[in-house]
Amino acid sequence: MLKDFELYGNVDLAQNFIDSVKSGRFLFSFVISYTETSEIPGITFAGADKDSIQYTPPADAEYLHYGYCKTIDKIPMTPDGKPTPGLLTKTALESASISHLTINAGSKIVPQLPFIESGLPFGKNILVQDAMNDTIVSHAVEYGQILGRILASLTDCLLIGECIPGGTTTALALLKALDYDAKVSSSIPENPIELKNQIVTSALERIDSEHPYSIVAKIGDPMIPFVAGMLSSASSVSKVMLAGGTQMAAVLAFASKIGFNEENTAIGTTSYITNDETANFKELIHEISDIPILSVDPGMKNSKFSGLRAFSEGFAKEGVGAGGSIISSMLKTGNNSETLLNLAEKEYQRLFT
Amino acid sequence: MLKDFELYGNVDLAQNFIDSVKSGRFLFSFVISYTETSEIPGITFAGADKDSIQYTPPADAEYLHYGYCKTIDKIPMTPDGKPTPGLLTKTALESASISHLTINAGSKIVPQLPFIESGLPFGKNILVQDAMNDTIVSHAVEYGQILGRILASLTDCLLIGECIPGGTTTALALLKALDYDAKVSSSIPENPIELKNQIVTSALERIDSEHPYSIVAKIGDPMIPFVAGMLSSASSVSKVMLAGGTQMAAVLAFASKIGFNEENTAIGTTSYITNDETANFKELIHEISDIPILSVDPGMKNSKFSGLRAFSEGFAKEGVGAGGSIISSMLKTGNNSETLLNLAEKEYQRLFT
Numbered sequence: 001m002l003k004d005f006e007l008y009g010n011v012d013l014a015q016n017f018i019d020s021v022k023s024g025r026f027l028f029s030f031v032i033s034y035t036e037t038s039e040i041p042g043i044t045f046a047g048a049d050k051d052s053i054q055y056t057p058p059a060d061a062e063y064l065h066y067g068y069c070k071t072i073d074k075i076p077m078t079p080d081g082k083p084t085p086g087l088l089t090k091t092a093l094e095s096a097s098i099s100h101l102t103i104n105a106g107s108k109i110v111p112q113l114p115f116i117e118s119g120l121p122f123g124k125n126i127l128v129q130d131a132m133n134d135t136i137v138s139h140a141v142e143y144g145q146i147l148g149r150i151l152a153s154l155t156d157c158l159l160i161g162e163c164i165p166g167g168t169t170t171a172l173a174l175l176k177a178l179d180y181d182a183k184v185s186s187s188i189p190e191n192p193i194e195l196k197n198q199i200v201t202s203a204l205e206r207i208d209s210e211h212p213y214s215i216v217a218k219i220g221d222p223m224i225p226f227v228a229g230m231l232s233s234a235s236s237v238s239k240v241m242l243a244g245g246t247q248m249a250a251v252l253a254f255a256s257k258i259g260f261n262e263e264n265t266a267i268g269t270t271s272y273i274t275n276d277e278t279a280n281f282k283e284l285i286h287e288i289s290d291i292p293i294l295s296v297d298p299g300m301k302n303s304k305f306s307g308l309r310a311f312s313e314g315f316a317k318e319g320v321g322a323g324g325s326i327i328s329s330m331l332k333t334g335n336n337s338e339t340l341l342n343l344a345e346k347e348y349q350r351l352f353t
Numbered sequence: 354m355l356k357d358f359e360l361y362g363n364v365d366l367a368q369n370f371i372d373s374v375k376s377g378r379f380l381f382s383f384v385i386s387y388t389e390t391s392e393i394p395g396i397t398f399a400g401a402d403k404d405s406i407q408y409t410p411p412a413d414a415e416y417l418h419y420g421y422c423k424t425i426d427k428i429p430m431t432p433d434g435k436p437t438p439g440l441l442t443k444t445a446l447e448s449a450s451i452s453h454l455t456i457n458a459g460s461k462i463v464p465q466l467p468f469i470e471s472g473l474p475f476g477k478n479i480l481v482q483d484a485m486n487d488t489i490v491s492h493a494v495e496y497g498q499i500l501g502r503i504l505a506s507l508t509d510c511l512l513i514g515e516c517i518p519g520g521t522t523t524a525l526a527l528l529k530a531l532d533y534d535a536k537v538s539s540s541i542p543e544n545p546i547e548l549k550n551q552i553v554t555s556a557l558e559r560i561d562s563e564h565p566y567s568i569v570a571k572i573g574d575p576m577i578p579f580v581a582g583m584l585s586s587a588s589s590v591s592k593v594m595l596a597g598g599t600q601m602a603a604v605l606a607f608a609s610k611i612g613f614n615e616e617n618t619a620i621g622t623t624s625y626i627t628n629d630e631t632a633n634f635k636e637l638i639h640e641i642s643d644i645p646i647l648s649v650d651p652g653m654k655n656s657k658f659s660g661l662r663a664f665s666e667g668f669a670k671e672g673v674g675a676g677g678s679i680i681s682s683m684l685k686t687g688n689n690s691e692t693l694l695n696l697a698e699k700e701y702q703r704l705f706t
Binding site: 104110112146150 | 378418465467468506508
């Protein structure tokens with residue numbers, strides 16, 4: 001199984017993290033959110049068309065839970081039918097009997113299942129206005145801290161994944177605002193870098209304070225301070241694995257301003273993120289914090305289904321905490337990527353035949 | 354410690370329950386709800402006046418979490434200043450480091466903290482109209498089952514407590530409708546039995562089907578089917594302690610219609626309920642189901658504060674899962690009622706001086 005993993009960053013800490021969680025309990029918390037930045041044409045593929053983007057976060061939560069969606073009539077997919085990375089998350093969590101909870105941190109639409117409510121509004125389009133105000137950011141951090149403390153007390157390793165369409169753009173904006181030389185990944189193979197940079201450059205002009213709360217309010221999204229709050233409290237109680245790529249780099253950058261326990265923290269992601277040559281994920285994380293990156297090759301390049309091979313060809317790359325869920329699942333069960341591929345293909349067949 | 358306990362019902366099962374949970378993990382789930390039946394004058398003391406009753410459930414949740422309330426400016430109390438039984442719950446849970454989660458199952462007002470949302474509306478006044486419709490009942494049961502399964506997977510013993518002002522009246526109505534000879538307790542020393550019976554008699558006339566979903570829809574409240582749903586799924590995964598009195602008898606009566614695992618279930622309550630001569634709690638539970646009752650004497654009669662002695666004099670008696678929380682706390686820590694009294698007096702002093 002470990003042959004499917006690559007460790008980056010603080011490798012000693014990575015090995016320690018793996019050793020201490022593999023015999024423990026895992027809980028996957030799935031944070032759904034929204035930024036109107038996703039409505040800028042061309043910015044995301046997280047949804048079959050512009051109007052459906054807002055349904056992707058609740059639909060991903062419903063799919064994870066029920067195996068089908070209630071808010072929409074198909075599972076979230078790209079315009080040409082490539083499925084949500086939630087397919088990998090669901091396969092991974094189920095095969096390891098890892099429980100999950102959905103958390104609403106500013107989704108425009110609520111999911112049709114019991115979920116944890118944070119009371120946060122969705123984020124505004126950072127191209128044209130501030131995403132939030134400082135009060136909302138304080139609320140996000142505080143409620144994230146409350147929830148992180150509770151959930152961490154119930155498990156040995158709290159996995160945190162997210163779904164916020166358009167979130168790589170707000171993540172890029174926050175990382176740049178905090179002076180990191182970030183090149184971020186995208187859910188689209190042809191990363192619309194020029195468009196993202198235009199949006200970010202324009203948004204950064206509104207920043208008039210160095211306070212991290214003020215910065216994230218102007219150019220971030222509600223997910224970032226909420227998950228950073230969760231990390232800050234949870235990492236003092238249990239191990240925490242941030243399950244994601246670009247967005248989790250932004251969370252980490254913000255969390256490093258409010259404080260968290262590095263010894264208990266790791267990022268778990270897919271090799272599609274760590275091998276993305278258009279981005280600089282590994283260098284970026286190293287610049288932000290001395291925590292390990294656990295990266296897994298989900299092995300989808302060997303699939304007989306083009307819809308699954310697409311993950312290895314630059315579509316989605318990560319999302320719905322897929323990478324961290326696969327890693328946790330493999331650590332708990334000892335399964336390798338061949339087993340995962342087999343299960344993912346069964347799930348793909350169930351959905352599409 | 355065990356000298357503070359009385360065991361009733363299936364005593365073998367009680368001892369087995371105690372043995373299997375005492376070295377395990379506990380999680381307290383606090384279900385808040387609302388029935389407009391509480392607005393009938395004279396029916397409840399759960400709030401300082403008529404208008405404040407609706408704030409009692411979220412305020413109890415906030416007090417448990419923060420140690421103060423956000424929705425109102427004082428903790429919930431009777432018109433003459435006797436505090437919420439949440440004081441006992443909070444003291445018990447904190448002294449044993451037992452985590453808790455708030456669940457909104459139809460509260461009129463949402464609490465100002467992260468909580469689990471069920472999407473249920475509040476119940477209508479059963480004196481004048483149906484509490485719910487069948488669709489809402491199905492939703493309550495289904496969402497309760499989903500949540501019960503998740504929460505039970507995170508703990509060895511799931512405690513379920515509730516706060517629904519006016520809930521003893523809807524509980525009485527359901528118990529009578531299901532043909533149990535119920536005499537229920539009250540949060541008021543002079544139990545307004547005649548008023549309750551009038552309301553119940555009038556409500557029962559609307560029943561036109563023997564289907565339990567239809568019955569609870571007409572004369573129950575949203576908490577009952579929701580918690581019964583939680584019990585039905587959770588008891589197949591872990592031990593479940595229904596923490597409460599009269600309302601939990603109604604939950605158990607409804608749950609016995611949809612099915613649950615008796616071997617994993619117990620009711621935990623206070624001696625103020627099991628010793629209430631105006632009610633018939635022990636006989637009632639025995640009639641409904643072959644599960645054990647664990648009853649604890651919180652020892653408040655020995656307090657130097659009249660506000661705490663009131664609990665032993667017929668005020669509140671139970672609520673916010675106080676009895677079950679005390680039992681769980683004592684099982685986990687080995688503390689006895691003297692220690693609890695000491696801690697409760699400190700908390701009382703913190704609040705009122």
